[in-house]
Amino acid sequence: MPKIKKAKTICITSTKGGVGKTTVLLNLAATYHLLGKKVLIIDLDLYGGALALALNLKNKKTVYNVVDDMMNNRFMHIDDYIYNYIEGIDVICAPKDPRQAMKVEAKYIDLLLYNVESKYEVILIDTTHILTEINLTIMDSAYNTLFVVTNDPVDLKNTKSIISIFNDNQINNYKILYNNSRDTGKDYFTTFDIKTVIGSNIDYTISKNFYIKDIDNYTINGKILLLDKKIQKAKRKDFQNFKNMALDLIKDKKVK
Ligand SMILES: Nc1ncnc2c1ncn2[C@@H]1O[C@H](COP(=O)(O)OP(=O)(O)O)[C@@H](O)[C@H]1O
Numbered sequence: 190m191p192k193i194k195k196a197k198t199i200c201i202t203s204t205k206g207g208v209g210k211t212t213v214l215l216n217l218a219a220t221y222h223l224l225g226k227k228v229l230i231i232d233l234d235l236y237g238g239a240l241a242l243a244l245n246l247k248n249k250k251t252v253y254n255v256v257d258d259m260m261n262n263r264f265m266h267i268d269d270y271i272y273n274y275i276e277g278i279d280v281i282c283a284p285k286d287p288r289q290a291m292k293v294e295a296k297y298i299d300l301l302l303y304n305v306e307s308k309y310e311v312i313l314i315d316t317t318h319i320l321t322e323i324n325l326t327i328m329d330s331a332y333n334t335l336f337v338v339t340n341d342p343v344d345l346k347n348t349k350s351i352i353s354i355f356n357d358n359q360i361n362n363y364k365i366l367y368n369n370s371r372d373t374g375k376d377y378f379t380t381f382d383i384k385t386v387i388g389s390n391i392d393y394t395i396s397k398n399f400y401i402k403d404i405d406n407y408t409i410n411g412k413i414l415l416l417d418k419k420i421q422k423a424k425r426k427d428f429q430n431f432k433n434m435a436l437d438l439i440k441d442k443k444v445k
């Protein structure tokens with residue numbers, strides 16, 4: 190019997206809000222799409238998720254309905270909760286109301302992933318920056334976790350703590366993305382300083398040049414930056430960085 194291929198799940202997270210997680214996730218989704226991979230995005234930033242808005246989706250159902258229906262034995266088919274952005278990029282949206290967000294329990298995350306894993310090549314999960322039980326569960330099942338860090342002392346201090354916890358527990362399926370495009374005015378630390386402070390290598394970098402002045406227009410119009418040929422051309426180097434990062438995050442791991 191042919192082996193069913195399972196999607197590689199990437200958790201995108203950080204220790205500080207507003208560092209560019211969602212922007213990175215959307216552009217990674219675009220990059221995988223351009224590399225010919227079928228992508229599912231799951232918005233598990235339960236209280237602040239904005240992917241449905243950023244992609245102009247007119248969704249009725251959210252991850253809350255998935256969990257609620259599973260709890261009440263009404264769950265039939267995961268396709269009922271999946272919205273199509275463009276051919277090859279699908280989305281499961283975040284709850285619309287905080288009272289619903291509260292009811293999404295971590296124990297349902299694995300069941301949710303089990304239902305989508307065989308349909309996609311890559312699953313990208315957006316998260317909150319707070320280390321909740323949901324985030325821990327996602328990181329536990331993910332093939333890789335991508336930490337987005339910026340040139341910010343509090344962000345770096347908290348990233349250091351989490352990385353030392355990972356190292357103490359021999360968890361090594363995480364990567365660090367240094368995002369320079371978010372706060373282009375901040376220049377406190379050199380790359381060397383950052384590596385020293387967080388006690389880890391920096392795996393990928395997005396440069397200042399990827400700062401997009403009219404980024405809100407893209408959000409309002411439901412467009413992803415790197416699906417725009419003008420941006421691909423104008424930000425050629427960072428586009429290449431996105432491609433390298435996308436391939437590296439799903440690279441097969443050497444079995445010892
Ligand atoms: N490359 C960029 N150029 C300009 N603004 C950006 C860029 N990346 C992120 N931003 C802005 O920074 C804010 C936070 O980004 P977002 O991706 O929502 O971060 P997070 O998901 O970590 O909260 C948003 O207003 C977004 O438009």
Ligand SMILES: [Mg+2]
Nearest residue numbers: 210211234315
């Ligand atoms: Mg976000």
